Amino acid sequence: MSDLFSDAAPPLPTPDRAMVLELASTVPVPPEHAFAGFTENIHLWWPAEALSVWGPESFFDLEDKALVETSISEAEAVWAEVRPTVEPLRLDLIWHHQPGGGEPTELTIGFHADPTAGTVVSLAHEGWTTEPSSQEERKIYEVFWPLALEKFSRFMGGTP
Numbered sequence: 001m002s003d004l005f006s007d008a009a010p011p012l013p014t015p016d017r018a019m020v021l022e023l024a025s026t027v028p029v030p031p032e033h034a035f036a037g038f039t040e041n042i043h044l045w046w047p048a049e050a051l052s053v054w055g056p057e058s059f060f061d062l063e064d065k066a067l068v069e070t071s072i073s074e075a076e077a078v079w080a081e082v083r084p085t086v087e088p089l090r091l092d093l094i095w096h097h098q099p100g101g102g103e104p105t106e107l108t109i110g111f112h113a114d115p116t117a118g119t120v121v122s123l124a125h126e127g128w129t130t131e132p133s134s135q136e137e138r139k140i141y142e143v144f145w146p147l148a149l150e151k152f153s154r155f156m157g158g159t160p
Contacts, residue, residue, distance in 0.1 A: 018128035021141055025121050025149040027156035031111040034119040035088030037156050038109065042067070045155035051144045053077045053099050067093065080107065095125065102133050118158075123149060 027034050037045075039062050046060040054071035060079075061068055067080040080093035093107040105127035112120045123145055128138045153159070 017126075018130050018135065018138065020124050020126040021128070021138065021145065022125075023123045023145050023149055025153045025158070026114060026117045026119065027121060027153050027158040028118040029156055031113050031119045032088040034121055034156060035091070035111045038111075038121070038152060039091065041155070045151045047144075047147050047151050050147050051140070069098070095127075097137050101137055103127070103129070105137075121149065121152065 027037075029037070042062055043060050048058045048060065048069075049056040052058045052060075052069055054069065054075070054077075057072050059070045061070070062082065065082040066078050067082070069077045069079060077098045078096060079098055080095045083092035083094060085091050089111055091109040091111075093109075095105045095107045097105070105125060108122075108124045108126075110120075110122040110124075112122065114120050125141055125145065128134045
């Protein structure tokens with residue numbers, strides 16, 4: 001109804017969406033083992049030296065349906081909320097950029113059986129816009145996610 005009046009503010013434009021950041025890696029274990037390694041042992045492979053609030057001494061864990069980073073002084077930062085998940089095939093997260101990042105984005109990690117190689121772990125990070133601040137955050141993950149998948153692959157016995 002507010003648009004009936006000539007002095008009504010025009011609706012705000014919706015920012016254009018940017019391309020999805022997509023990557024994949026193969027690990028030599030079945031999907032249920034890859035899923036468990038990713039979710040239950042994230043603290044053993046997460047490259048905190050490359051992405052964390054408090055540095056490499058931080059502890060990353062999926063707890064209470066969230067990816068939480070805990071500092072050595074017990075301070076916590078929530079990186080992501082876990083959405084309803086299809087275990088062991090998929091992990092869906094609402095990603096919160098830390099510290100004090102912009103709009104949340106969406107992260108989907110798939111675990112697909114490959115009869116000859118184990119499991120293909122696919123990663124799709126989307127929800128970026130063409131706004132400069134969103135593009136700056138996206139650039140961080142263009143570097144980070146390949147490193148994270150490489151570390152996860154090595155942790156699971158694969159080759160990068």
